[in-house]
Amino acid sequence: MDIQLINKTPDFLKVIWLAARTCKSPKTPQELWQEDQSREEMERIADNIIRSGHTSVLEHCYVTYAVAGVSRSLLAQYTRHRIGISISVQSQRAVSERSDRNGGMFDAVIPHTIEQNEKAKEIFVSQLRSLQECYDRLSELNINKEDARFILPNAAATNFVTTLNLRSLMDVYEKRVTVPGAQWEIKEMIQRFADIICNEEPWLRKYFLKSETTKVEN
Numbered sequence: 268m269d270i271q272l273i274n275k276t277p278d279f280l281k282v283i284w285l286a287a288r289t290c291k292s293p294k295t296p297q298e299l300w301q302e303d304q305s306r307e308e309m310e311r312i313a314d315n316i317i318r319s320g321h322t323s324v325l326e327h328c329y330v331t332y333a334v335a336g337v338s339r340s341l342l343a344q345y346t347r348h349r350i351g352i353s354i355s356v357q358s359q360r361a362v363s364e365r366s367d368r369n370g371g372m373f374d375a376v377i378p379h380t381i382e383q384n385e386k387a388k389e390i391f392v393s394q395l396r397s398l399q400e401c402y403d404r405l406s407e408l409n410i411n412k413e414d415a416r417f418i419l420p421n422a423a424a425t426n427f428v429t430t431l432n433l434r435s436l437m438d439v440y441e442k443r444v445t446v447p448g449a450q451w452e453i454k455e456m457i458q459r460f461a462d463i464i465c466n467e468e469p470w471l472r473k474y475f476l477k478s479e480t481t482k483v484e485n
Contacts (some may be wrong), residue, residue: 268376268452270459272467274331279433279468284309286324287316310470317437317474325434326351330464333428334456338376340421341452348442351435356427359416364399364423365406372399374424379451395422436460440475 276282284304289296316324346354364373375395381387398418405415431439443449443457461475 268337268456268459269335270456270463271333272330272463273333273428274329274430275464275467276328276330279328280306280309280313280470282327283313283316283324283433286327287312290324313470322434322437325437326432328433329430330433330436330460331428331430332460332463333426335426336374336376336424337426337456338421338452339419339423339425340376340450341456342425342427343421344443344450344453345429345456348435348439351432352439353430354427355429357425359419359423359425360413363406363412364402364416364419366399366403372396373402373419375420375422376424376452377422391422395420431460436464437474444475 281300281304285296285299288294288299292299316322342356363369366372372395377388377391381391398420401418402415405418406412440457440461443453444461465472465475
């Protein structure tokens with residue numbers, strides 16, 4: 268999988284501080300924004316907010332990622348998280364998977380357990396090739412892309428752009444990384460989301476720590 272940061276709120280801390288102070292200050296947001304507040308004070312406010320669970324002000328901070336080479340299985344899991352998350356997905360209705368247009372074989376994600384088992388991988392790849400042949404034959408019969416795509420598996424790779432607010436990112440991180448049971452692929456993606464934003468906003472790192480009880484999925 269390939270993940271790239273596309274855009275983000277320029278200064279998370281300042282925006283969080285502004286939103287929090289606006290709630291309890293007689294000053295206007297415009298007046299507060301002009302104040303020269305220390306990073307230490309803004310971090311203190313943000314820490315109190317996050318630890319108290321009153322995190323609505325985090326929704327003012329957003330981050331946009333470009334994601335490529337993940338499975339349709341991951342997509343089905345990720346789109347269950349709908350609040351504060353936007354997603355624009357490469358369409359199988361619009362993009363043909365005919366072998367003469369995709370380099371001979373549609374991109375697919377192979378689970379580690381299958382990749383590491385020679386016999387299992389042979390079976391898996393053979394089935395992928397068979398499905399590609401079926402897709403091509405359907406296309407030759409003038410079946411349109413939106414119907415031919417029904418033959419494609421959960422392993423078929425896809426690309427998307429997604430935007431999350433910080434509150435939603437923390438929520439999906441808890442459910443897909445911290446809490447045991449999430450599948451390996453979405454766990455890897457969300458962990459990389461967190462790593463990327465923490466590189467941009469290092470003060471966030473302590474809020475994206477894996478639980479010691481996290482179960483590693485294969």
